[in-house]
Amino acid sequence: VRIALFATCLVDSLYPDVGKATVALLERLGHEVAFPPGQTCCGQMHINSGYQDAALPLVRRFADTFAGYDAIVAPSGSCVGSVRHQHAMVARRGEDDRLAERSERIASRTYELSELLVDVLGVEDVGSYFPHRVTYHPTCHSLRILRVGDRPLRLLRNVRGMELIELPDADQCCGFGGTFALKNADTSTAMLTDKMRAVLDTHAEVCTAGDSSCLMHIGGGLSRLRSGVRTVHLAEILASTEETG
């Protein structure tokens, strides 16, 4: 399968290692990965902040960039959620029905990483090795917009050397919510505190998730407290092997 990587603006700019891990993993499984150069952002921040007009060119750019690929993968449940559940809506409200139809077709071929691995490529054991104590936070948009269910956990359970600890109240939001973290910073911090408490209760050394945005939030809090717990994206754990450590 020829797979196009949608790195997402956040991974491209701030977390390039997550993009590298996604490519390394898929190539290790024998697939060709392309990185279409015209890509920028899915526009979710604009859409969720009330700027659908400003998001329309980004929706169009996404469709133009990825139209020619069989499968599109992003290491983010949230960005894929936006592509799948918002792009056509934004196009329709911008009175571009043709774009809406194109967006719908492309959305049906756009997958979050664990969906691509389990549903499209049919693998649950990707041959990873990650000798650490890990807890998994199922991000809200993976869980409730994409309904990825236990796909990430099925992948994680097959990682050699890893001890996977269940996160208490795992389905509770970490409080990020995009601009929510700025507009309602106090409430966001209160939610983050409870999420960090749950993570620390597991005594895990690593907190993982399928979204760099949520990890930036949880990791930012854990780092501020000098907690000694680090955040690692699901793609990075799955890309790890005995050779890479």
Add this chain to the structure above:
Amino acid sequence: VSPHEPGSPELPWAPPGVGHLRATEPFPVAARRALGDTQLRRTIGNATATIRTKRASVVGEVPDWEALRVAGQAIKNRTMRDLDRHLEQLEERVVERGGAVHWARDATEANAIVTGLVRAAGAHEVIKVKSMATMEIGLNEALESAGITPYETDLAELIIQLGHDAPSHILVPAIHRNRAEIREIFLREMKDVDPALTDDPAALAEAARLYLRRRFLSAEVAISGANFAIAETGTLVVVESEGNGRMCLTLPNTLITVMGIEKLLPTWRDLEVFLQLLPRSSTGERMNPYTTMWTGVTPGDGPQNFHLVLLDNGRTATLADEYGREALNCIRCSACLNVCPVYERTGGHAYGSVYPGPIGAVLSPQLTGIEDNASLPYASTLCGACFDACPVRIDIPSMLVHLRDAHVRSMQERSRIPTSEAAAMKAVAWSMATPVRWRWAQRLSRIGRIISRLMGTPGRITWLPAPLSRWTAARDAPVPPTETFGQFWARTRGSQP
């Protein structure tokens, strides 16, 4: 405003200055104060966790729960399509059976109608069934200013009324009060209460029972809301747990029901779906203890005068909005409040409206017009827990996104000078519009590397200028890498435009 736009003279919003739909301060300000109240945090955290667990267990035992949700949504959507016709049918049936029907455009009209009816009955006090509609329009204040004393009979509403307080939850209005506080309120406000009253729940309930019993036996007029009204039969339905509602609905000679026009169901059969969905979603019970239904007046049995006040107060304006009208499907179960991580931490008062939580964040701004509750649609992380819990599948997250867009548009229409946020959003969208601009913007973000170095915090950023300072107040920010993914790809796999 054109005649068919919400908020026009033909489709008015709920008027200001009456009732309890408008926040007096923005949500983040009120939330900050609530978050600092450790007792409140504990009380609401415990209460919502308890109801969440109960709900999950009784919903889990219904094999066709998802089918019931779909049915509930379909019935509500179908009803809203022909609401005008159903309402006229309801009026016809109620009048046929000896009741009177009054149409109230807004809170002011509804309050005037009810006050006039109570006066005409010659009463100076009324007993009340727990009702969101009468809280919404501020009926108690209107009655008091007309010299009529309203007595709330629902235990939680009684606690609110005696405490000169405001409800903070749809189902459990006094959820922010613990039993020690309730004991204090009773000792302070109830004449003749036993001074040795303890904070044992049974003792508190007994004190309320003794206080209320006299009112039930002497009241001439009762005022209620309605959970449902059946258009084909003219039947009104109230579901409750305590039995105090039934006392009000059966003992006095005159009954006045104030009902939002969206509470309607077309047929008797439709009720089957909602009497399964509502109790499991709200109190976490398989069935609510008391379901009272009445149709007009039954000679010699129950109230001999029945008045139904149909309340608009911004509902028709909401119905006119294709993306927002689903909020009218709400059956006031509170399931979305109990699962909302924001509500759980701030409580209901922070929302400034009688409708708090996720449903309040989409309902209040639509009833009042977005400008008057502009901060509410942003009081959510869009985590989606509310949609999963909603028994009629209201897509609250999508509606919040729609209302944020409506707010931004309204700001743009009112002022040609963009807000700093609008300017920033435009700038970001502009920079993302082409890959070349995007590379330049990414280069700009390297300023973060300089900040990290200047602050002496390698590997993390502990300070950023406003508004990003709200992030770094409690969290570190990541240091931008020396090479973006795009640059890495270009360097290792070939060129990029």
